[in-house]
Amino acid sequence: MKNERYMPSENISKTNLWNVFLKNHSDATFEEIYSFFKSMYSDGAVPIIWVPEQYPIPSNLKKWMEEMNMSYTEFYTWSIQHKNLFWERIIKDIPLKFTTPYTSVLEIAPNPDDCIWLKNARFNIVESCLAADPNQIAIYFKSEQSTVIETVTYTDLTKRIQSLATGLKEKGFKAQDRIILYTPFSIDAIICYLALIYIGAEPVLVADSFSSIELKKRMEIIHANAIVTTDQYIYADKNIDVLSKVLDANPASIILIDSQIQHAEKIRNNKNDFLIHELYSTSSEVTKSYYHSSCDNISILFSSGTTKEPKAIPWKATTPIKCAADGALLQDIHEGDVVTWTSGMGWMMAPWLIFASLLNKASIAIYNGAYSKKGFIDFTIQTKVTVLGTIPSVVKSWRNQDFGKIKDWNIRVFSSTGEPSDQEDYVYLSYMNDFKAPIIEYCGGTEIGGAYISSVVELPNAVSYFNTATPGTEFILVTDQYTALSEVGTGEVFIIPPAMGLSQTLLNKSHYEEYYSNLPEITDYPILRKHGDGFHLHKYGNILYYKSIGRTDDTMNLGGIKISSIEIETVINLHPDIYECAAIASQDKTGGPEKLVLVIQLSNKLADEAVLKKELQKMIQTELNPLFKISNIYYKNCLPRTASNKILRKELRKEFSS
Numbered sequence: 235m236k237n238e239r240y241m242p243s244e245n246i247s248k249t250n251l252w253n254v255f256l257k258n259h260s261d262a263t264f265e266e267i268y269s270f271f272k273s274m275y276s277d278g279a280v281p282i283i284w285v286p287e288q289y290p291i292p293s294n295l296k297k298w299m300e301e302m303n304m305s306y307t308e309f310y311t312w313s314i315q316h317k318n319l320f321w322e323r324i325i326k327d328i329p330l331k332f333t334t335p336y337t338s339v340l341e342i343a344p345n346p347d348d349c350i351w352l353k354n355a356r357f358n359i360v361e362s363c364l365a366a367d368p369n370q371i372a373i374y375f376k377s378e379q380s381t382v383i384e385t386v387t388y389t390d391l392t393k394r395i396q397s398l399a400t401g402l403k404e405k406g407f408k409a410q411d412r413i414i415l416y417t418p419f420s421i422d423a424i425i426c427y428l429a430l431i432y433i434g435a436e437p438v439l440v441a442d443s444f445s446s447i448e449l450k451k452r453m454e455i456i457h458a459n460a461i462v463t464t465d466q467y468i469y470a471d472k473n474i475d476v477l478s479k480v481l482d483a484n485p486a487s488i489i490l491i492d493s494q495i496q497h498a499e500k501i502r503n504n505k506n507d508f509l510i511h512e513l514y515s516t517s518s519e520v521t522k523s524y525y526h527s528s529c530d531n532i533s534i535l536f537s538s539g540t541t542k543e544p545k546a547i548p549w550k551a552t553t554p555i556k557c558a559a560d561g562a563l564l565q566d567i568h569e570g571d572v573v574t575w576t577s578g579m580g581w582m583m584a585p586w587l588i589f590a591s592l593l594n595k596a597s598i599a600i601y602n603g604a605y606s607k608k609g610f611i612d613f614t615i616q617t618k619v620t621v622l623g624t625i626p627s628v629v630k631s632w633r634n635q636d637f638g639k640i641k642d643w644n645i646r647v648f649s650s651t652g653e654p655s656d657q658e659d660y661v662y663l664s665y666m667n668d669f670k671a672p673i674i675e676y677c678g679g680t681e682i683g684g685a686y687i688s689s690v691v692e693l694p695n696a697v698s699y700f701n702t703a704t705p706g707t708e709f710i711l712v713t714d715q716y717t718a719l720s721e722v723g724t725g726e727v728f729i730i731p732p733a734m735g736l737s738q739t740l741l742n743k744s745h746y747e748e749y750y751s752n753l754p755e756i757t758d759y760p761i762l763r764k765h766g767d768g769f770h771l772h773k774y775g776n777i778l779y780y781k782s783i784g785r786t787d788d789t790m791n792l793g794g795i796k797i798s799s800i801e802i803e804t805v806i807n808l809h810p811d812i813y814e815c816a817a818i819a820s821q822d823k824t825g826g827p828e829k830l831v832l833v834i835q836l837s838n839k840l841a842d843e844a845v846l847k848k849e850l851q852k853m854i855q856t857e858l859n860p861l862f863k864i865s866n867i868y869y870k871n872c873l874p875r876t877a878s879n880k881i882l883r884k885e886l887r888k889e890f891s892s
Contacts, residue, residue, distance in 0.1 A: 248274055248275070248279060248282070249282050249283075249285060249694070251274065252270075252271075252274060252282075252283055253288065255267075255270055256669055264638075264661075264662055264665050267661070267665060268658060268661055268662075271283070271661055279774075280696045280699060280772050280774050280779045281657070281696050281697045281698075281699070282694045282695065282696045282774075283661070283664060283669060283695070283696070283697055284664070284669060284671070284672045284673075284694070284695040285694045285695070286691060286692055286693070286694070289670055289671075291566065291646065291647075291691050293566045293691050293692060294562045294563055294566055294567075294568065295309075295563050295566065295690055295691065295692050296692055298323075298563075299692065306690065306692050306693060306702070307776060309705070310702060310703065310705055313705040313706045314705075314706065314707070314708045317339070317340055317706060317732075317733075317734075318338075318339040318340050320705065320706050321339050321340070321351075321555070321559075321706065321734055322339050324555060324558065324559045324562075324706075325339075325352075325555065327562070328362055328555070328558055328593050328594075329362075329365075330357060330359075330362050330555070331357060331361045331362045331365070332355055332356065332357045333356045333357060333358075333525045334354065334355060334356035334357075334525070335354075335355060336352035336353055336354060336355035336528070337353050337354045337355075338350075338352075338353045339351065339352065340732065341353050342732065346731035346732050346736075346738070346750075346761060346763070347738040347739065347745055347746070348738075349731070349732040349738070350528065350529065351528050351550075351552045351732075351734060352528040352552055353528070354527075355527070355528050356525040356526065356527060357525060357526065357551065358431070358432060358523040358524060358525055358526060359431065359526075359532065359551060359554045359589070359593075360395065360428050360431050360432045360523060361523060362593060363428065363554075363588075363589065363592035363593055364388060364391065364392045364395070364592070365595065366388045366569065366592070366595035366596075367388065367595070368387065368388050368389040368392075369387055369388070369389065370387060370388050370570065370595070370597065371385045371386070371387055371388075371597045372386050372387060372388045372390075372391040372592065372597060372598065373385065373386040373391065373421050373424060373597065373598045373599075373600065374572065374597060374598070374599040374600065374617040375420060375421045375599075375600045375601075375602070376600075376601055376602070376603075376613050376616075377467070377468070377601075377602040377603060378468055378469065378470075378471075378601075378602060378603025378604060378607075378609060379468045379603075383613070383616060383617065384421060386421055391425070394425050394514070395425055395428050395429045395432055396429075396432070396520045396521070397514045397515050397520075398425055398426065398429040398510075398513055398514055398515075399429040399430075399432040399433045399520075399521055399523075400515035400517055400519070400520055400521040401512075401513040401514050401515035402429060402430070402433055402435070402513055403433055403521050404515055404517070405508065405513060407430075407433065407435060407459070407460070408433065408434070408435065409433060409434025409435060409524050410434065410435065410436060411430075411435040411436065411459040411460070412435070412436045412437075412438050412456045412457060412458050412459055412534065413430055413435055413436075413437055413438065413458065413459055413460045413461070413462060413489075414437075414438045414439075414440050414449075414452070414453060414456075414458045414460070414461045414462065414485070415427060415437055415438065415439055415440070415461075415462045415579060415580075416440050416442050416444075416449060416461050416462065416463045416476065416479075416480060416580070417442055417462055417463050417464050417476070417491055417579055418442060418464065418467050418469075418474075418578065418579055418602050419577065419578055419579040419584055419600050419602060420464075420491065420579075420600065420602055421600070422491045422492075422510060423462075423491070423579045424588055424598070424600075426462050426489075426491070426510065427533075427585070427588065428588070431532050431533065432523050432524065433521065433523070433524055434524025434526065434530075436531050436532065436533060436534055436548075437533050437534075438452070438456055438458060438533070438534040438535075439533070439534070439535050439536070439579060439580050439581070439582075439584065439585065440452050440536065440580050441578055441579075441580025441581060442463070442474075442476050442479075442578070442579070442580060443578070443580070444580070445479065446478075446479040446480070446482035446483045449461075449479060449480070449483045450482075450483040450484075451543070451544075452536055452544065452546075453483055453485060455543070455544075455546050455741065455742050456534055456546055456741060458485060458486075459486060459487060460485060460486065460487035460488065460489055460506070461480050461483070461485040461487070461488055461489070462489045462491065462510070463476055463477055463480045463488065463489070463490060463491065464476050464477065464490065464491045464492075465477040465490065467602060468603070469602075469603060469604060470603070470604040470606075470607070477490070481502070486506060487504070487506035487507060487508075488501055488502070488504070488506075488507045488508075489507075489508050489509075489510055489513065490507070490508070490509050490510060491510050492509060492510060492511060526551040527551065528550065528551050528552050529550060529551070530550065530551050531548040531549070531550060532549055532550065532551050532553070532554075533548070533549040533553075533585060534546055534547065534548050534549070534741065535547050535549065535582055535585070535680045536680075537680060537681070537796065543742065543743075545681070545740050545742070545743055545748065546740060546741035546742045546743075547680050547681050547737050547740060547741075548737070548739055548740075548741060549585070549683060550738070552734060552735070553589075553683040553735050554585075554589035554593060554683075555593075555734060555735075556682075556683040556684045556706075556734045556735030557585070557586045557589035557590045557593070557683060557684055557735075558589055558590055558593035558594055559684075559705070559706065559734070560586075560590065560676075560684040560685055560688070560704060561573075561586075561589075561590030561591065561593075561594050561596075562590075562594050563690070563704075563705055564649075564674055564676065564685065564688045564689070564690055564704065565590070565621050565623070565647055565649050565674055565676070566621070566646070566647050566691050567590060567591065567594040567596050567621055568594070568596065569594065569595035569596065570595070570596065570597075571591075571594070571596040571597070571620045571621055571646075572596065572597045572598075572599050572617055572618055572619045572620050572621070572644075573587065573590070573591045573596050573597065573598060573599065573619070573620070573621040573623070574587075574598070574599040574600070574601070574614060574617075574619050574621070574622055574623065575587045575622075575623035575624070575649075576605040576610075576623065576624045576625055576628045577623075577625075581794070582679070582680040583623065583651065583652075586683075586684060587623070596621075597617075599613070599614065599617045599619050601613045605624070605628045606628055606631035606632070606635075608635075608637065611632075611637060611640060614643065614645070615640070615642045615643060615644075618644045619643075619644060619645065620644050620645065620646045620647070621645075621646065621647045621649065622645050622647075622648050622649070623648075623649040623650070623651065623676075624648070624649070624650055624663075625650065625651065625652035625653065625794060626650065626652065626653055626654070626655045626656055626659060626660075626826065626827050627652075627653075627793055627794075627827065629650070629655070629656075629659045629660065629662070629663050630656065630659045632662070632663070632666065633658075633659050633662040633663075637666060638666070639665065639666055639667075639668055640666050640667065643666075643667050645667050645670075645671050646671055647671055647672060647674060647691060648663060648664075648667070648671050648672065648673040648674065649673070649674040649675075649676050650673055650674070650675055650676060651675075651676040651677060651678075651685075652791075652793075652794035653791050653793065653794050653827045653828065654698070654782040654784060654791075654821065654826055654827055654828065655673075655675065655697075655698045655826060655827075656698070656822070656826030656827060657697050657698045657826065659826070660673055660697050660698050661697055664697070672689065672691055672695035673689070673695060673697070674688060674689045674690070674691070674695075675687075675688065675689050675698065675699065675700045676688050676689075677700065677767065677782070678704075679765075681736070681737040681749075682707075682729075682733075682735050682736055682737075683734075683735030683736070683737075684704065684735050685704050685707075686703060686704055686707045686709050686727070686729055686733075686765070687700045687702070687703055687704065687709070687727075687769075687780060688700060688701075688702060688703075688704050689701045689702065690702050693777055694777070696779055698781065698782075698826070699772075699779045699780060699781055700769075700779070700780040700781075700782075701777055701778070701779055701780075702778075706733060706734060707729070707733040707734075707735075708729070708730040708733070709727050709728060709729045709730060709765070710725075710727075710728055710730065710756070710759060710762070711723075711724075711725025711726065711727060711728075711769060711771060712725050712726050712728055712754060712756060712762075713725045716754040716755070716756060717756070717757075718756055718757075718758070718759065719771055721771065721773045721778070722771060722772060722773060723770070723771055724768065724769070724770045724771070724783065725768065725769065725771065726765075726766070726767070726768050726786040727765045727766070727767045727768070727769065728753070728754075728756075728759075728762040728763060728764060728765065729762070729763040729765055730759065730761070730762060730763070731761060731763050736763070737749075749763045749764055750762075750763060750764070766785050766786055766789060767782065767784075767785060767786065768782070768783040768784060768785065768786035769781060769782055769783060770783055783821065784819050784821055784828045785819065785828075790817075790818070790819035790828050790830065791819070791827075791828050792819075792828060792830055792859075792861070792862050792863075793827070793861050793862070795859060795861065795862075797858065797859075797862075799816065799817040799818065799883055801858065802815075802817035802830070802832075802854065802858065802862075803815050803816065803817050805853050805854060805857045805858060806832060806834075806850055806853065806854070808853070809846075809849065809850060809853065810837070811836060811837055811838060811840065811846060812834055812835070812836060812837060813835045813836060813837035814834075814835045814873060815832055815833070815834050815835070816832070816833040816834075816873050816881050816883055816886055817830065817831070817832055817833075817883075818831050818833065818883050818886050818887050818890065819831070819887070820865065820866070820887065820890060820891050821891065829865035829866070830862060830863065830864050830865050831864075831865055831866045831867075831868065831890055832850065832864060832866075832867045832868070833867075833868050833869075833870055833873065833886050833890060834867060834868070834869050834870070835869075835870055835871065835872060835873055836869065840869070843867070846867070847864060847867055850864060850867070851863070851864050866890070868890055873886070874886065
């Protein structure tokens with residue numbers, strides 16, 4: 235592997251000082267460590283607190299680089315200039331099982347939505363998910379109220395998937411049927427998800443936190459044949475009722491996953507309703523798997539919209555390959571690793587975790603309960619989790635509870651997604667593991683099947699920064715002057731297609747209108763795909779570091795859920811004391827999750843600010859989402875506008891950023 239000088243000398247000096255401080259102050263409190271951290275990086279330098287040389291990892295990425303005698307920069311460039319070779323190597327490393335091999339890895343077309351991956355191939359991705367050592371544990375599972383950790387080996391997982399798949403077909407379920415999974419993350423949920431793909435059906439993921447109205451909306455969009463659900467479960471010591479919302483939505487068929495409270499009589503008197511154990515076949519003949527073409531849908535997910543109609547996004551047969559590639563090269567998942575992510579079954583990181591783990595022959599660890607509590611930390615210790623994926627709000631709760639150093643952790647790599655991370659919280663996360671593991675920032679979306687930007691373990695790791703575009707994927711940052719940013723500055727992300735995993739169709743909207751219409755014309759980049767994230771770009775040595783600045787359009791990310799300003803304003807403007815409202819997202823100067831800020835023009839004199847905030851908070855929680863919290867309210871005599879009378883939210887973001 236070629237040597238590559240990663241950092242300028244002044245940054246090497248900072249990193250050395252940081253490591254010396256940690257070595258000489260092993261008993262320092264977090265407050266003392268963070269105080270030193272702030273003094274070190276008060277000048278705005280990229281805050282590098284972990285380097286590969288400090289804790290050498292025999293990474294998958296390093297193996298590739300050594301075999302190809304390339305530095306990381308050369309490797310990444312090769313991955314986008316030779317996409318055929320890059321993805322062919324990924325497919326061989328899995329290795330992917332085909333019943334009919336592909337005739338070409340990628341066939342380019344003028345319209346990126348017409349590009350074809352793995353042309354003429356036929357395969358079922360589930361077969362490749364079950365290729366690990368039969369005796370290896372495939373899934374660890376624990377619910378919050380239980381003291382027992384359940385395990386499923388790869389042999390057991392294979393048998394249960396095939397048995398359920400056979401039973402589903404016996405009951406009349408078939409290829410192209412769309413069955414919603416409206417259930418928490420569990421062993422049964424994974425088995426059902428993979429069994430449906432096995433028979434060619436299209437499992438549809440909907441978060442069980444959504445109301446019956448939102449469930450019914452999604453059910454109607456995709457013309458669901460059935461809903462897989464549970465009656466109730468315990469989360470944060472509370473009973474979460476799920477089945478009543480399904481009954482309100484009134485699907486054609488309900489499949490009930492058995493829970494700790496068995497109430498078969500809760501299902502309607504309907505011949506198309508089943509308890510899931512009734513669907514496991516006793517036949518000695520296993521049904522054959524359905525072989526997809528690369529363009530077939532294998533699953534459907536929804537964008538995280540609330541009041542607006544969400545986008546129904548199909549994952550194609552090739553999307554899991556993107557999940558596996560990212561897992562291997564970014565999160566550095568190895569055969570035998572134990573991988574977890576603080577996600578629910580209704581969000582994209584659940585199928586991502588399933589494919590990234592199983593295709594890399596690792597084990598999945600699932601905790602059905604509150605990730606914010608010590609019980610989850612104990613679970614990761616008991617199952618010897620090596621790759622821990624999380625979200626910023628969970629890490630913040632760990633810090634607020636002051637869990638301190640976790641001495642028995644086996645964590646080799648952290649990863650974070652969902653929203654921008656808070657720098658202080660993530661120094662604390664590193665502190666919890668005694669600064670032994672990098673934190674791989676990971677950003678993409680459902681319509682990408684993974685990430686377009688990330689960090690890698692073979693480059694110095696900076697807190698709350700990304701250090702690379704994902705291998706095989708390319709993007710540019712476009713400035714306000716409609717030029718491509720090359721080094722320092724701020725810009726909006728535009729992805730350069732094609733890339734494995736990128737959506738090419740939507741089920742209920744025009745894919746072209748959503749991603750390719752009305753784009754800026756940038757010299758040397760004839761085809762761009764809009765995304766909407768913004769980053770500030772730094773350069774240190776040979777590495778470009780990216781710091782998230784949130785959304786650049788009038789969309790914000792609140793706790794991992796994207797919502798437009800207009801959706802919030804429509805609700806707030808109903809209050810009798812408000813003439814007009816502008817909803818904007820604010821970030822701390824050091825970054826971190828976006829916070830909801832309301833800038834209000836009153837219709838009359840305000841009597842009590844505290845009462846108004848309480849009333850507006852209730853309106854948002856009732857009409858939009860109970861997780862959305864108002865951070866601040868500001869008042870203006872009039873809101874700034876463009877010549878065409880549109881609110882200048884961008885100017886308000888500058889004025890009221892914290």
